[in-house]
Amino acid sequence: MGTEGARVLLERAGRLTLQTGNLLNWGCLRKKCPATPSEEVRDCIQKTLTEWSSKIGQDQKQETLEVLECTVAQAIEKINPEERDELKVSAKLFIVGSNSSSIRDAVDLACSALGVAQLDSVIIAPPPVEDGTNLSLEYLQPYWKELENLVQNKKIVAIGTSDLDKTLLEQLYLWAQVKPSSNQVNLASCCVMPPDLTAFAKECDIQLLTHNDPKELLCEASFQEVLQESIQNVKANKWIPLWLLRYSVIVKSRGIIKSKGYIIQAKRNAS
Secondary structure, rough: OOOHHHHHHHHOOEEEEEOOOOOOHHHHHHHHHOHHHHHHHHHHHHHHHHHHHHHOOOHHOOOOOEEEEEHHHHOOOOHHHHHHHHEEEEEEEOOOOOOOHHHHHHHHHHHHHHHHOOOOEEEEOOOOOOOOOOOOOHHHHHHHHHHHHHHOOOOEEEEEEOOOOHHHHHHHHHHOOOOOOOEEEEEEEOOOOOOOHHHHHHHOEEEEEOOOOOOOOOOHHHHHHHHHOOOOOHHHHHHEEEEEEEEOOOOOOOOEEEEEEEEEEEEEOOO
């Protein structure tokens, strides 16, 4: 059946959850060095969709699933409970459709995929704002409250932010019940850490990290394009990505990456 079976399943489902599993288990991706984080995401989605659709048989074609799980079995790698204390499990969450309730879904799916009870740290990238609108504390608050609830429920140990300037980071810090433990700075937009941000972070014990992610790691058009390329004749324009989570599992004592992967959730518009 291949892509035809995948197309039928996608036309019947309301949501799609795509998990790449451990990218270090993908020989083809390991040999390739994507030029940008966005290219890596596209490659991962395409290869996962292609591999998944090739394994769909006639028996699966008849199933109707509200939430369709797209995974590559041989790449899935859960953490051995005996090794958990030796590992740091971190995630960065990109909200594509601005909905704070997506945060709990993303964290729950990441914990399930890795076989852990909690994540050691989660950094949230600022959710998209409308053109002409500046990012504000009021806009960030519902997202941060969701993260705080997950800390209180012991699903996350520490939470952090990305691309906040000193003013907004200070506002968030003063308002928040659970303080940000880190803030990522994009060195593509500033080659030196702003002195006021550095001073405030030091004073409040906030770790400043660097990253090279674009503001929009996975846009709607890019997701639809890769979906169309991977599964022929699918109504790709009906599918809208909701969020993307990138996780990494690091061996604490050696600082090496043991596992890295993406989890993406999208919904199909019925109209």
